Amino acid sequence: MNALAHAAQGPGRRISLSRHLAVALSGAIIAVGCGSSATSASSNTASASSSSATTNAYTAVYKAMSFGSTVTVSFPSACEMTLTTSGKPDYTPNAYYLAPTNNGQTPVAYTAVTNTPLAVISYASMIAPSLEGSSATLNICPTQASSTTATSLGAIGYLISGTAMFNPYEMDQSTPAVSDNASYTFTDSTGTQQTAYFLDQCNSHSNGMTWHAHGTPSCVTSQVDTATGPSHIIGIALDGYPIYGGRDINGSVVSVSQLDACNGITSPSPEFSSGAYHYVLPIGVTTKYASINCYRGSVSSSTLASAGKLACNMKTMFAMIEKQHESPIQQPTRSTTQIANQRQPHPSAKPTLAVMTMPDGSTMPSRSM
Secondary structure, three states, rough: HHHHHOOOOOOOOOOOOOOEEEEEEEEOOOOOOOOOOOOEEEEEOOEEEEEEEOOOHHHHHHHEEOOOOEEEEEEOOOOOOEEEOOOOOOOOOOOOEEOOOOOOOOEEEOOOOOOOOOEEEEEEHHHHHHHHHOOEEEOOOOEEEEEEEOOOOEEEEEEEOEEEEOOOOOOOOEEEHHHHHOOOEOOOOOEEEEEEOOOOOOOEEEEOOOOOEOOOOOOHHHHOOOOOOOEEEEEEOOOOOOOEEEEEOOOOOOOOOHHOOOOOEEEOOOOOOOEEEEEOOOOOOOOOOOOOEEEEEOOOOHHHHHHHOOOHHHHHHHHHHHHHHOOOOOOOOOOOOOOOOOOOOOOOOOOEEEEEOOOOOOEEEEEEE
C-alpha cells in the first residue's frame, strides 16, 4: 500500500482526500513580530530551497491531509505550501492561565525552576484578542542536510490545531518550559473551581501574540490518535519533515534513546508504511528532549528569521497585550489587604489569605506577601 493510501487510514484520523491541508503549517504568526499591533493577517514568503521539483512522498501525504478549521492552505508549486491562519487553536483552551508579572500584577504562583512570579490572565478577555494571524510559504519537499541546524526561540514548526510548535525552552533560553510549570486553583464567581496553568495540560500557552506548544500537545494528538494506537502526523517542522506524537507504528511508547539529537527517527508510521524520517514529541518527557532541538533537514535562513519573530519575551506578555489594547488591562486586586512586597516570600513565612477580585467579577483567595 502506498503512502497516500496509508494517509487515509488510522483510528480517529481526521483525513479527507478531497480537502487541502488545513493546518499543517500555521504560519499565521510568522509574518508578525513581537509587540506588533497588526489587526489583520499579513503575508510573508519564506521558502526553503529543495533539490527536487517533483512531488515526493511527503508532499503526497501532506496534500491528502485535513486538519483544523483555523487555517487555509494552497500549493503554489509542487514543493511549496502557502498557509493562512487566525493564530487561534482549534480546540477549547482553559478559561484562565498564568503569565509572568510585569507591571504591578498580583503574583499568585511561581514557576517550579526559575521561580518566575505569575499572575492570573483570562483567555477570553485578554489572551484570545491578542492572538494574531498571517501567511507564510514553506518548502514541503524535505531533504536531509549535511549537518544539523539548531532550533531557536520562536516557531520551529506548526501543528494541525492551527498553532505553532516551539522548541523546549522558555524565558531564560536554557530551562525546558515543561519542567518550569506552575498552577493556581481558585473558585470563580459562579462557584466553579478553576485551575490556571502556566503551561496547560496540552503543554501549551500564549506568549502575548502566539499560541504554541513546548512538548507533546495531548489536545492535538487526541484529535488523530487513539489512547494506545500509533501516532499520526500532528504537524510539520520548518525543514519540511513531519512531527508525530510519542508512539511508534505498533502503539509502543518511543523513548528518547531511540531518537537522534534532533528528536528524529526513520521508521514506519501510519502514513509511511515503508518508513520515513520524522520528528517525535516523546510522551511525559520534561527535559530538553520534550521538543525538537535541531533540524535534520535543510531550512533556509529567511524561514528561520521569519519564524524567529515569534520569540517574544514571556516576561513582557502583559505589557504587550496592554499595548495592543491601547489601555492598561484590569488586574486582580486584593480587597482585604495591600501588597507591600511583590517578592517571593521566605520559605519559612506563613502566607495569609486575602480575597482577590478578578476582571470578570469573580473572587478567589490568595496568599499575602
